[in-house]
Amino acid sequence: MKGNHILAMYFHNPSKKEFESCIKWLKTNGFTFLSPDDLHSIITENRPLPKGAVLITADDGWRDNESNLVAVADKHQVPITIFVSTEAVEEGAYWWSYLDKAKDLKINIPAKSSLKLIMNDKRVALINEIKRQAKVERQAMTVEQIQKISKSKYVTIGGHTHTHPILVNCRREQLYNELDVSKQKLEAWTGKEIKHFAYPNGDFSEREMRALNELGYKLAFSSEPRQIGIAELSNPYCLPRFGLLEGASLAENICRMTGVWKPLMLKFRLPELAKDENTTIESPVYRSNKSESLLTS
Numbered sequence: 001m002k003g004n005h006i007l008a009m010y011f012h013n014p015s016k017k018e019f020e021s022c023i024k025w026l027k028t029n030g031f032t033f034l035s036p037d038d039l040h041s042i043i044t045e046n047r048p049l050p051k052g053a054v055l056i057t058a059d060d061g062w063r064d065n066e067s068n069l070v071a072v073a074d075k076h077q078v079p080i081t082i083f084v085s086t087e088a089v090e091e092g093a094y095w096w097s098y099l100d101k102a103k104d105l106k107i108n109i110p111a112k113s114s115l116k117l118i119m120n121d122k123r124v125a126l127i128n129e130i131k132r133q134a135k136v137e138r139q140a141m142t143v144e145q146i147q148k149i150s151k152s153k154y155v156t157i158g159g160h161t162h163t164h165p166i167l168v169n170c171r172r173e174q175l176y177n178e179l180d181v182s183k184q185k186l187e188a189w190t191g192k193e194i195k196h197f198a199y200p201n202g203d204f205s206e207r208e209m210r211a212l213n214e215l216g217y218k219l220a221f222s223s224e225p226r227q228i229g230i231a232e233l234s235n236p237y238c239l240p241r242f243g244l245l246e247g248a249s250l251a252e253n254i255c256r257m258t259g260v261w262k263p264l265m266l267k268f269r270l271p272e273l274a275k276d277e278n279t280t281i282e283s284p285v286y287r288s289n290k291s292e293s294l295l296t297s
């Protein structure tokens, strides 16, 4: 772990205790904490990779991130990046949370894992049917929270699309709209340029990388569990990250980070995806696999 590579990791909605124990472990073991801007300057200035460096991120923008992540980052003076989906900030909940309501409403809807594999228009239509009839309590941060945490010098806010679709399942104009709308909203809320991005569910294709570049994003993170070495820096739009399993022990998560689990995880890769009849799904460079579906959202 202390070689010439960077360990980028992602959380979603960890408890304060699990996040702080992870930060303390990394600090005690002498890791150097990098922000995405630090990583971007390493790339653009062609500087050597620091030894034992770590980059901490969290996806979605969960309401409790303010007290559980930002408070810890401020206390320990370490940089963290939170990738925020803007529709959930405005509406309160993430699309997959409406699935729990389907049964009560007697709406027959495929499982979350299946919805991640169909065209985005179809998924949106199914979720909207539930949204019209059900309410879900707030899960995401409010605009005021985003404004507040973005003032911390340890916090970087990054993009995570507007509606959190699986981007490879989107039509071209949907893709550009997702990346552009969320960037503009976050920039208006924080007063800062939004330069970095994390792919929802970690899935992307060549098309997504091109679009991010065109729209002015500098770095993009996937959920492929590898370290960032020299080779990975050649393409700043597919930076791998390790997912931290929330609710698991710190020991298990250290095993994940150090790659002890990796040979096991590879056994569970999904078979080739079945083709949807009228699909125009982009051929993915990376899709998260079954073992990572515990981690991705």
Ligand SMILES: [Zn+2]
Binding pocket: 059, 060, 160, 164, 199, 200, 201, 296, 297
């Ligand atoms: Zn997400």
